[in-house]
Amino acid sequence: MTTAAAVDAPKIHKGLAGVVVDTTAISKVVPETNSLTYRGYAVQDLAAQCSFEQVAYLLWHGELPTEAELARFTEHERANRRTDRSTQLLLQRIPESCHPMDVVRTAISYLGSEDPDEDLSTPTANYEKSSRMFAVLPTIVAADMRRRRGQDPIAPSLELGYAENFLNMCFGEVPDPVIVRAFEKSMVLYAEHSFNASTFAARVVTSTQSDIYSAVTAAIGALKGSLHGGANEAVMYDMIEIDRPERAIDWLDAKLDAKEKVMGFGHRVYKRGDSRVPTMQQALIEVAELTGENRWCEIYSELESAMAERTGIKPNLDFPTGPAYHMMGFDIASFTPIFVMSRITGWTAHIMEQAASNALIRPLSQYSGTPQRSLPV
Ligand SMILES: CC(=O)SCCNC(=O)CCNC(=O)[C@H](O)C(C)(C)COP(=O)(O)OP(=O)(O)OC[C@H]1O[C@@H](n2cnc3c(N)ncnc32)[C@H](O)[C@@H]1OP(=O)(O)O
Numbered sequence: 115m116t117t118a119a120a121v122d123a124p125k126i127h128k129g130l131a132g133v134v135v136d137t138t139a140i141s142k143v144v145p146e147t148n149s150l151t152y153r154g155y156a157v158q159d160l161a162a163q164c165s166f167e168q169v170a171y172l173l174w175h176g177e178l179p180t181e182a183e184l185a186r187f188t189e190h191e192r193a194n195r196r197t198d199r200s201t202q203l204l205l206q207r208i209p210e211s212c213h214p215m216d217v218v219r220t221a222i223s224y225l226g227s228e229d230p231d232e233d234l235s236t237p238t239a240n241y242e243k244s245s246r247m248f249a250v251l252p253t254i255v256a257a258d259m260r261r262r263r264g265q266d267p268i269a270p271s272l273e274l275g276y277a278e279n280f281l282n283m284c285f286g287e288v289p290d291p292v293i294v295r296a297f298e299k300s301m302v303l304y305a306e307h308s309f310n311a312s313t314f315a316a317r318v319v320t321s322t323q324s325d326i327y328s329a330v331t332a333a334i335g336a337l338k339g340s341l342h343g344g345a346n347e348a349v350m351y352d353m354i355e356i357d358r359p360e361r362a363i364d365w366l367d368a369k370l371d372a373k374e375k376v377m378g379f380g381h382r383v384y385k386r387g388d389s390r391v392p393t394m395q396q397a398l399i400e401v402a403e404l405t406g407e408n409r410w411c412e413i414y415s416e417l418e419s420a421m422a423e424r425t426g427i428k429p430n431l432d433f434p435t436g437p438a439y440h441m442m443g444f445d446i447a448s449f450t451p452i453f454v455m456s457r458i459t460g461w462t463a464h465i466m467e468q469a470a471s472n473a474l475i476r477p478l479s480q481y482s483g484t485p486q487r488s489l490p491v
Pocket residue numbers: 129340341342343345374375376377378379380381382383425427430431432
């Protein structure tokens with residue numbers, strides 16, 4: 115028999131799964147057709163044909179830039195790459211024992227505290243702040259990676275494009291064009307993905323009329339977790355633990371028997387595979403062919419097919435990106451900060467969209483605690 119209380123009980127959408135909370139004109143994820151578009155363009159086409167600067171412009175403006183618009187955009191981006199002295203000193207003081215995601219989170223928070231117009235949230239002000247964060251983040255991530263290696267930072271170049279400049283600041287040279295293109299594709303693929311957890315965190319903060327730096331800081335915190343952006347690091351640690359392709363299946367079975375999550379697999383929205391994986395998997399293969407290191411691709415294939423056989427669960431974007439970044443030469447702990455460098459575009463596009471059509475985000479909960487009672491006398 116259904117009780118009156120059960121009839122009245124609201125349906126709980128744990129983790130907001132399946133709940134549509136707002137509209138967005140920035141990107142569209144269609145799990146049924148395995149497609150993802152940014153402002154109407156298929157992400158695969160953007161990854162194949164566009165620079166990351168063009169995609170950033172597209173996400174913010176809704177249209178791809180003309181040549182003249184791109185020239186102005188690029189000039190502005192390059193002019194904003196440098197960190198100031200006080201940011202450099204701050205970055206040197208953050209303990210190396212902390213995760214590099216803590217460094218980018220702190221750096222963005224500090225940028226906010228330095229901005230005399232921190233609380234100015236007009237569309238123009240927010241666009242300017244977004245552009246600055248976009249331009250300066252690679253300098254911060256590269257300097258932190260080098261610091262942990264005991265190396266001095268390399269100043270940004272005004273001559274190089276976004277991807278080449280970042281790689282140069284990390285490694286002291288621009289690597290082979292295969293690496294540059296694979297890296298740039300990863301930037302395009304990571305840039306935007308509708309109401310994922312970190313973007314939603316940014317929108318929640320924005321909805322209270324807080325400032326853009328606070329919203330991005332919250333988003334960085336959300337991305338750090340291993341169920342979200344942190345998975346790209348976890349994938350590589352797992353692959354290193356597996357070590358050899360012939361050990362992959364036993365490793366996987368032990369994980370599944372222990373009811374542990376296999377990092378880099380599964381997705382809240384895609385249940386038939388992540389639309390971005392084929393493009394990134396191809397980039398991974400190209401990087402492996404260049405470096406001559408087949409081990410990670412072999413472990414990849416073993417895990418992918420055994421996971422499909424045992425659970426039907428497919429890889430997400432973090433699965434090919436982890437080993438690709440490793441072979442490009444990045445330190446594993448910097449993988450998620452690199453994701454931040456890309457997703458700053460999507461986050462800030464959403465922050466501006468939320469601010470332009472705001473409603474405080476405040477869902478309801480159903481109380482499950484002790485019924486009301488009196489204080490002891
Ligand atoms: C860029 C990104 O953020 S992509 C996501 C990166 N995150 C990861 O790779 C972490 C590993 N994956 C996961 O934890 C999950 O797939 C998530 C969190 C991403 C999405 O999961 P949800 O939609 O919340 O589904 P949920 O976690 O409830 O899983 C549903 C079922 O599939 C299983 N499952 C889902 N993903 C995995 C996985 N990676 N390994 C093992 N089992 C899994 C769950 O155990 C659960 O099984 P059950 O019904 O028997 O309990």
